[in-house]
Amino acid sequence: MKTRRRPYTEQRPQDLGGGVWSVPVPIPGNPLGYTLVYAVESPQGPVLVDAGWNHPEAWEALSGGLATLGMDVASVRGVVVTHFHPDHAGLAGQVREASGAWIAMHEDDAALVRLMIGYAGDAQDTFRSDMLRRAGADPDEAREASGGRAAPPAQPDRELRDGDLVDLPGRRLRAVHTPGHTPGHICLHLEDADRLFTGDHVLPGITPHVGIYPYDRDDVDPLGDFLRSLDRVAGFGPLDALPAHEWTFPNVAARAAEIRDHHEDKLQRLRALLAERPEPLTIWEVAAMMTWNRPWDELSPMLRGMAAGEAAAHLRTLEVQGHVRRHAGVEPVRFQALDS
Structure with missing residues (x-):
């Protein structure tokens, strides 16, 4: 069953056996290359797991691959979306138009999709710019990193909760909230x-982005979740x-443990970095100190914004664990180590 990641140009639709197929759908201009959309057989038509990016090339790949x-x-009977990001939910609306699928x-x-649909473009830009400024980005960086948003996905017809069975006649496909x-x-x-569609939660070669938005929220803990x-x-x-990306693989438990170890190590290294700096630091300063796949100076404004979101998530988990404290009531928000 295991296949290694290849460039999108070498990808082909595959029969994975047991009434499950995969269709690689391109993400134009994105280093991830493609989303793996899965079709699960049922007597009343296939149900898709995710749909891919909303782009003509992606639609051609999805419809042609099927x-x-x-x-x-x-x-297609329905599209169950693992999460709202555009490389997963983007084409769901077009599938619904073509088939009447739910x-x-x-x-x-x-709830986030409804919020996005009701939020005007200029208001989104202002929101992001203010968020970046409160994290410690200078005004120019805040403006540069606040653009490039994707259109909201289609609003879903059905909402799932943990443990719900998806409407897939003759089969048992259960939602697991992660x-x-x-x-x-x-x-x-x-x-x-006994297979698990993992979306972006557990990927074989990379770890998914886990950020907190707005960066200075203190009522959630995404990394802890x-x-x-x-x-x-x-x-x-x-x-x-x-x-949803890269390749199918065996033993999801082993890979989940590897990803957990990766983040625990990252938390420990961040604690050590903060302990070396007696002064409180902004989220932006912390992000610039952390290790990314490229040096901070080489990251685009958009990638710096994502890095700041991930830095904020790690800081928030350390705050919940009692290792750092937040300097509230100041702008930009700052964090300081409580122990060595």
């Missing part, structure tokens, strides 16, 4: 085949994993 596998996009996602991400990457991220356990969700997925044991 046709290669003997399925017409017009026969769209389902977790209720927490559905917050962290987004508040409403779900994995999907295909119980009749993510670590607990990894423990929950590890409890499924050595199931085959069908992720």
